[in-house]
Amino acid sequence: MAAPRPVYIGSAEKDDHADPKGEFLSGYHAGAVYELFGLKGVGVAKQPKIDQPVGHRIGYHIRTGKHDVTDFDWEQYLNFADRHLK
Structure with missing residues (x-):
């Protein structure tokens, strides 16, 4: 179980x-x-638009392209980590 840890x-x-x-x-x-635990998850009920990250304690994005790890992915992961792991 991951809760209440941050997940992206x-x-x-x-x-x-x-x-x-x-x-x-x-x-x-x-x-x-x-x-x-009194925490917010993704915070939206519908899948967000492409390249528009959402979330609170659970973060999510869907980006353009195919299976890969891109600069956009890394930017979102690091932004999320900065918000939750300081």
């Missing part, structure tokens, strides 16, 4: 084998557990 999920719009919609939904539904 990154998806890519053309990564069909990873199921981007399912990745978002896993973060969204995990939010109910985080709420037991």
Whole structure:
């Protein structure tokens, strides 16, 4: 169990084998557990637009492209870490 630890999920719009919609939904539904600790999860009920990160204690983004780790991904991971791991 990860709660109440910070968790970040990154998806890519053309990564069909990873199921981007399912990745978002896993973060969204995990939010109910985080709420037991008085924390906010992803904070939105619908998958966000491409390249627009969302989240609180659970962060999420879906970016353009296929399965990979890009500069955009790293920027989001590091921003999230800066907010939660100081």
